[in-house]
Amino acid sequence: MGRSRDQASFSPQAREDRLINMPAVLTITVARSGGFAGITRRWSVSAALDEADELIELVDACPWPRVAKDEVSRDRFVYVITVRAPRKRRSATVPESALTGPWKTLVNRVQEEPAEPAAPPTPPPSR
Amino acid sequence: MTHGIIPPYLLRRISRLDDAKFAVAAHAARVALKHDREFRSVRFDLSFDENYDLVATLVDAPDRTVSDAGSTESLPGTVVRSEGDAPVGDAAVDEAYDGLGATFALYSEVYGRNSIDGAGLPLNATVHYGDRYDNAFWDGERMVFGDGDGEIFSRFTASLSVIGHELSHGVTQYSASLVYRDQSGALNESVSDVFGALVEQHSRNESVGDASWLIGEGIFTDEVEGSALRSLKAPGTAYDDDILGKDPQPAHFDDFVYTDEDGGGVHLNSGIPNRAFYLVAEALGGNAWDRAGQIWYDTITGPILTARADFSAFAAATLDAAGSRYGSRSAEVSAVRAGWAGVGIRPASAPRPAKIG
Structure with missing residues (x-):
């Protein structure tokens, strides 16, 4: 740890080394906000990358760049779905009315995991 | 007084009566039939007056x-x-x-x-x-x-207030059409809470002082430490539970919540205009739907409010509505001004000339 702030540690090679030493984990989180109650609930699932084929398949099946908007509904849920892996991060905001097909399958899979305890009652500030 | 839903065949029969004695009833029946053709519902009330003449009245009715x-x-x-x-x-x-x-x-x-x-x-x-x-x-x-x-x-x-809340989203959709994001979204939510509460109060004939001012009373199970989802009278106090946490609604603009979730916290920041409405209703007393409700109704159906109004613009529109209906020096205008001041909102003023220098 002694030379972690050393200039050299920011070299591409050093970054590569750190990434290799990082546990290669895939994490998918689902934050469901909105709804009549306005109470946010969160779910997440993690798996070692080399054992995450099932999850990766579910993620890849989703139409990430093309999420339908919903300007008409009121009090429906909004899902923020985030996938994190080493050097990769992908996130989409999916209105409940668009949560169909592969999105629904993915969210159902994440929700199967036991809910995270002690979700903060207030959403984190964005600024 | 006889109330009833008159079946169409009977309406048609009444509409064809050419006895002068039934002229009004026949006309009313024809109007009712016309409404039916337009898929609009009316209530057709029949009664007899002191001369035993048949009196028919048409009243708007739900479908x-x-x-x-x-x-x-x-x-x-x-x-x-x-x-x-x-x-x-x-x-x-x-x-x-x-x-x-x-x-x-x-x-x-x-x-x-x-x-x-x-x-x-x-x-x-x-x-x-x-x-x-x-x-x-x-x-x-x-x-x-x-x-x-x-x-x-x-x-x-x-909870009747939840039903009133949902249908009021429809009323807003057909009137002020407040954009469902950030402050205009919180106002959209607040309008639904206000009229949701008023539906319940009107139905129970409760005055400002008698009403609970809660939204969603009775929809929590007994397991939850809380009486309802939101309180217009005291935002932030509706529940405090181990699993759900504490009701996160702010009651004052100083505590406005900035978040990316829930369209910018539309269900949280609605606490601020909710409390303003409560303060206006409390100051005016009596039944909240009468004057406070009328001012809010005039505001969402009036000409001033824009779809992207913020709290300050909405406050200005309520002041204008109160002034138009009750007079600019009325108790209603004072109550509205004090209500917004109570939650830290300064009503927007008309655009002023730009500062020089």
């Missing part, structure tokens, strides 16, 4: 349809109760039907608005939506109610 999604997520579901049908014995169905009626009654009897669009739009509801579905929503055409998970939430139709 309700409740459907059952059968625990699926497909809409609209199967029709289970239509206008004029007797109760079916399913609590969610009958609560939705009665709630649609109570909401129609507030808008029609107090503000003279014939249904959501002001033109007799049929009122549609779907109940038993989804599997243990924890929500109630407005989809642009109908209100949709889940049964709750049974652990935190029970069925959402159990």
Whole structure:
């Protein structure tokens, strides 16, 4: 740890080394906000990358760049779905009315995991 | 006084009466039939006056349809109760039907608005939506109610204020059309809470002092430490529970919540205008739907409010509405000004010339 702030540690090679030493984990989180109650609930699932084929398949099946908007509904849920892996991060905001097909399958899979305890009652500030 | 739903064949018969004694009834029946052709509902009241002449009156009436999604997520579901049908014995169905009626009654009897669009739009509801579905929503055409998970939430139709809230989203959609994001979104939410509370108060004939001012009373299970989802009187105090946490609504603009979730916290920051409405109603006393409600109704249906109004612009529009109806030096205007001051909102003023230098 002694030379972690050393200039050299920011070299591409050093970054590569750190990434290799990082546990290669895939994490998918689902934050469901909105709804009549306005109470946010969160779910997440993690798996070692080399054992995450099932999850990766579910993620890849989703139409990430093309999420339908919903300007008409009121009090429906909004899902923020985030996938994190080493050097990769992908996130989409999916209105409940668009949560169909592969999105629904993915969210159902994440929700199967036991809910995270002690979700903060207030959403984190964005600024 | 005889009240009743007159079947079309009878209306047609009355409409053809050419006895002068029944001229009014015949005309009313013809109007009623015309309404039916336009898929608009009216109530046709018959009575006899002191000369035993038949008197017919037309009153705006709801045209309700409740459907059952059968625990699926497909809409609209199967029709289970239509206008004029007797109760079916399913609590969610009958609560939705009665709630649609109570909401129609507030808008029609107090503000003279014939249904959501002001033109007799049929009122549609779907109940038993989804599997243990924890929500109630407005989809642009109908209100949709889940049964709750049974652990935190029970069925959402159990609270009349929730039904009034959902249908008021329809009223806003056809009037102020407030954009459902950030401050205009919180105002959209607040308008639904205000009129949801007023539907309940009007239906129970509760004065400002008697009312609970709660939204969603009775939809938590007994497991939850909390009386309701929101409080207009005291935002932030509706629940405080181990699992749900504490009601996060701010009651003052100093505590405005900045977040990316929930359209910028539309269900959180609505606490601020909710509390402002409560303060106005409290200052004016009596029944909140009378003057405070009238000012808010005039505001959302008036010419000033824009779809992207912020709190400050909305406050200015309420002041203008109060001044137009009650006079600029009225107690109502003072109450509105004090209400917004009480939550830290300064009403927007007319654009001033730019500063020089």
